[in-house]
Amino acid sequence: MLQRNFRLRHKSSFGLIFKEGKNYSVKYVAMYIHKGPKRFGFIASKKVGNSVQRNRAKRLMREVIRLHISEIRNDLEIIFIARASIKGVSFSEVERYMMNMLKNANTLIKVSKQE
Numbered sequence: 001m002l003q004r005n006f007r008l009r010h011k012s013s014f015g016l017i018f019k020e021g022k023n024y025s026v027k028y029v030a031m032y033i034h035k036g037p038k039r040f041g042f043i044a045s046k047k048v049g050n051s052v053q054r055n056r057a058k059r060l061m062r063e064v065i066r067l068h069i070s071e072i073r074n075d076l077e078i079i080f081i082a083r084a085s086i087k088g089v090s091f092s093e094v095e096r097y098m099m100n101m102l103k104n105a106n107t108l109i110k111v112s113k114q115e
Contacts, residue, residue: 002066008041008077017041017079024105026097028086029061033105036077040065044082057082060094068099071108078107 008014021034042061044054061080065072072078086094102108 002040002062002069006039006069008039008079013039013077014041014079017077021077021079022105024101025083026101028083028089028094028097029101030081030083031101031105032079032081033107034077035075038069038072038074039077041077041079042082043079044086047084048082049084049087053087054082057086060086060089060091061098063091064095064098067095068102072102073107073109076107 008017017032017034017036021032024031024033040062042058044057046054048054048057061082065080080098
């Protein structure tokens with residue numbers, strides 16, 4: 001489970017990120033990014049499906065972030081929005097698309113190679 005201090009919980013926080021943030025999207029997930037402390041929000045609308053499918057979509061996105069949280073910059077607030085096409089997709093597929101989107105959005109910490 002994602003720690004409480006890494007979660008966006010207030011409607012006003014979501015509103016600010018939607019209003020001022022930059023958005024990216026891939027096949028299964030859309031993302032809004034805004035400067036701020038490292039926090040994440042996850043949304044799955046009724047377009048995704050019934051409550052079981054919406055909760056699974058949010059669990060998939062949360063697990064990707066939980067596994068890769070150390071690779072994400074500390075100065076960003078990010079909201080992930082599940083798209084309807086996420087239904088029935090495997091974890092590895094969602095992970096691959098999300099990590100590629102994070103890389104393209106320049107949100108990952110750059111690791112210097114030591115030789």
